[in-house]
Amino acid sequence: MTVTQVAKSRPGSVRSCEDGTARPLPDGRDQYTISEVVACTGLSAHTLRWYERIGLMPHIDRSHTGQRRFTNKDLDWLAFVGKLRLTGMPVADMVRYAELVRLGDHTRADRRELLEGTRVDVLRRIAELQDTLAVLDYKIDMYAERA
Amino acid sequence: MTVTQVAKSRPGSVRSCEDGTARPLPDGRDQYTISEVVACTGLSAHTLRWYERIGLMPHIDRSHTGQRRFTNKDLDWLAFVGKLRLTGMPVADMVRYAELVRLGDHTRADRRELLEGTRVDVLRRIAELQDTLAVLDYKIDMYAERA
DNA sequence: TGGTTGCTTGGAGTGTGCTCTAAGGTTCTA
């Protein structure tokens, strides 16, 4: 399945923002405006503010004029949230996970349990999709045969 | 990838309704009430009627009193739609596909193209999910290590 | 000094995919 071979290499991190749509940010900095984060994550500014409002992000630092200043830690979190979003996990569940993180170290077991549940969902989704792929291949074959 | 090994075995068909949630229907029949279809597909009656209204299903036969009588062909179609739904394909696109089917044989190339596009989407989704799985495994490992 | 750009806020609006309601007709069981 070529999945666990990744082992300990810290996947999907190391400040290249997200994937694909992302422009890399200047290294060695730890303060980004909302528009920089928009450029690098592909999320809209509206969405980023909304994430903060609903508690899916920790409270973001502000400049002396009240503007958001995102840190590298915030970007890491956004990258992880992006992954969870791909699994189809409802935003409410992600908020729950975020809350557990805020509550501190004694919630580690709960967090692990939550992620393991998500993991099972992901495996099921992959199986479903591979099943669907078989159906699609069958149909496409039918259309290809007597074109 | 163990996908094309299915080859020509007609996957996901042969009147066992859908998967999992489904009770099999009595064989050798070709007329089912909406509640029978509900029991076997797991879709709600509302959803089935809505599918017909928006053109995602062909017009369903009626009894002399106006009640729907689904055929085996309808059930096959619903099973296929169920697969497409799993891919995240928007309902509007499925309706488009249904229209092509209604329009007859000369739309076969279009239909094939549509399904091939969907196939690419599915492959991408699977890759994304496997990527996400790696991230989840990494995190779960972290929580497991120093419990 | 004025104009443009970029940011702030709370709250309203949007698109998708159902899901339910109301009002009424049909079929089955006792």
Add this chain to the structure above:
DNA sequence: TAGAACCTTAGAGCACACTCCAAGCAACCA
């Protein structure tokens, strides 16, 4: 023959995840 269970319709309502709006402040350039 009554009552329950099941079906019909058009249209309204809902949950989710954004997405946009209005009004206003702040920073910068000509």
